[in-house]
Amino acid sequence: MRRIWQASMIGLARSSAMKSFMQNSRATSFLRNKYVAGETVTAGAERAVALLEKNGIRSSLFFMGEYVDDPALIAETVQQKHDAAEAIAQRQLDIHISVDPTQIGYVISPQQTQGHALKLAKEIKRLAEESQGIHCLMFDMEDASLNDPTIALHNTLQDQGLPVALTLQAYMRRTMEDMEKQVQRGSRVRLVKGAFAAGPKLAFQGTNEIKHNSRQLIELMFSKTAKSKGFYPIIATHDTNLHDFAILVARKNGWSKGEYEFEMLLGVREDIARNLALQGERVRLYVPFGRDWWPHAVRRIGENPRNAVLLTRSLFS
Known part of the structure; x- marks a missing residue:
């Protein structure tokens, strides 16, 4: 489970489309402010x-x-x-x-x-x-x-x-x-x-x-x-x-x-x-x-499956 979760987060971290969306969304600003x-x-x-x-x-x-x-x-x-x-x-x-x-x-x-x-x-x-x-x-x-x-x-x-x-x-x-x-x-x-x-x-x-x-x-x-x-x-x-x-x-x-x-x-x-x-x-x-904060933030989330709530919040807020 943990390995699948981490692999998924790495995929999200490397996705140019996801990075662009997340870094330009007001709903995700709390992640940037938390980790950067x-x-x-x-x-x-x-x-x-x-x-x-x-x-x-x-x-x-x-x-x-x-x-x-x-x-x-x-x-x-x-x-x-x-x-x-x-x-x-x-x-x-x-x-x-x-x-x-x-x-x-x-x-x-x-x-x-x-x-x-x-x-x-x-x-x-x-x-x-x-x-x-x-x-x-x-x-x-x-x-x-x-x-x-x-x-x-x-x-x-x-x-x-x-x-x-x-x-x-x-x-x-x-x-x-x-x-x-x-x-x-x-x-x-x-x-x-x-x-x-x-x-x-x-x-x-x-x-x-x-x-x-x-x-x-x-x-x-x-x-x-x-x-x-x-x-x-x-x-x-x-x-x-x-x-x-x-x-x-x-x-x-x-x-x-x-x-x-x-x-x-x-x-x-x-x-x-x-x-x-x-x-x-x-x-x-x-x-x-720096500007490209999404890969760093999503890796912090990916370190523990229990952090899924943070990702869900960022995607659907």
Whole structure:
């Protein structure tokens, strides 16, 4: 059931006709307002400032878009991410920019993607030279076909001494092996559940299996070996049981607050993020901005079939 639901939501996310309809309908504006900071870099940066000032929560800015095959839109996306890095730097915040490889050229040319990513990472490094914080270009992980290319791109830029980080998905069977390699590299890795549909040969199918794998991955991420390698764990979930488990393992193995972080999504149970921040934990929210908000919003709905009521409301309001 969950896999069918997720596959359906992915189909809706990639439908140009549905995106056009939803993004131009007044009835769906509540979805945009719930999950998106605004249409502009300024709106995203201002939301980031407000989160830090009000709740002590950091941000990762993301100009929305995916599977882009229009050169003009790719160029705009790259520029928006540059502008976001500059806007955040001017406000003396973490220069933490998230990127999907398919939004900066991968659909057209993997070589083009590497060129754009290299430019962005170099700009973040330049802007971060005189600023304290956790600065990086965070590579989001997309569908299974992008696993190897995304990891290779991250590793290439990391080997050049550039500030990059990588997202890995707990629902993928291969992730334990991928995580072990990143631990040895001393990387920054964001662990997410994974919102893409994949078959049983590639992915765990049940919630219990995914949570079990998440715990095993967390144990590796907070191992004494990971700490000695300079690895930086990022646990991206709204599951408070996994938060508690990560903190327990961290303390057992000598990790202190501030040597890792938790990440959550703007608009999704922000009370959990605030509570963690009040406990002194380092917390970050994923802050999307831009015009193409429908794919992002429908993926948030697709993460749980119980969110069907939100989709029904948006379609028939």
